[in-house]
Amino acid sequence: MRFLCLHGMGTNAEVFEMQTAALRFELGDRYKFEFVEGTVPWPAAPGIQALFPSHTDFYAYYDSTSGPSILSALDLLHEYIAEEGPFDGVVGFSQGAALAATLMIRHDQLNQTVEPLFRCAIFMCGAAPCDWRGLDAGGKVRKLGVETDGKLIHVPTAHILGANDEAVGESHILRGLCGERGKVVYDHGGGHEVPRAPKEVTLGMAQAVRDVIDKANFVQ
Structure with missing residues (x-):
């Protein structure tokens, strides 16, 4: 299976590769992971700058306060998938998860009779997706929520959170937007991070991913 990987705000593709190294090692070489970098220069996320040389560039996919920036990121990612895909699944951390979820929702709402964009999604400390229709109409940025918008993501999903x-409230909002069938939740007990230790946490995250992959393979 081939996975598209989207990093968090104020990091980059290399950071996300490092953050997920232990998890990917545990999953083994049956899966391929492709890391896509944001295009909007952004200050380093807390604790990240000290790990890299001072000249390292960090990025976001969009400015979360700007509708045009969010729409541009959606279009860029859609174009990337059209050119480099298909991908079986997506792995997104924080803003990367929100971008993936928003694009998945847009794809389903625009193409109700075609296949989903991904067969499964792995959301790690995921942020809440945006109302893309409102942005497309020139409205303000609005986070989606199950109380106002219902269940919007129907493929199997893993929600790895701390x-x-x-920001765990955002992760619960995203979790609520996903269908109950095929949903797996793993709480690593930490903060806004992808824990690389202890081993038991890595094993727990890997099992959550495997469970979702099994569900995706079952329903295809």
């Missing part, structure tokens, strides 16, 4: 993440 109970001590200050």
Whole structure:
């Protein structure tokens, strides 16, 4: 299976490769992971700058306060998938998860009779997706929520989150937007991160990913 990987705000593709190294090692070489970098220069996320040389560039996929920036990111990612895909699944951290979820929702709402964009999605400390229709109509940025918008993502999803993440509420919003069948939740107990230790946490995350892949393979 081939996975598209989207990093968090204020990092880059190399950072996300490092963050997921232990998890990917545990999953083995049956899966291929392709990391796509954001295009919007952005200050380094907390704790990231110290790990890299001072000249390292960090990025976001979009400015979360700007509708045009979000729409541009959606279009760029859609074009990338059209040119480099198809991908079986997506792995997104924080803003990367929000971008993936928003694009998946847009794809389904515009193409109700075609296949989903991905067969499964792995959301890690995921942020809430945006109302792309409102942005397309020139409206303000609005986060989607199950109370106002219902279930919008229907492929199997894994939600890897941390109970001590200050933004865990966003992860629960994204979780709520996903259908109950095929949903797997793993709480690593940490913060806004992809833990690389202890081993038990890596094994737990890997099992959540495998469970979702099994569900995706079952329903295809």
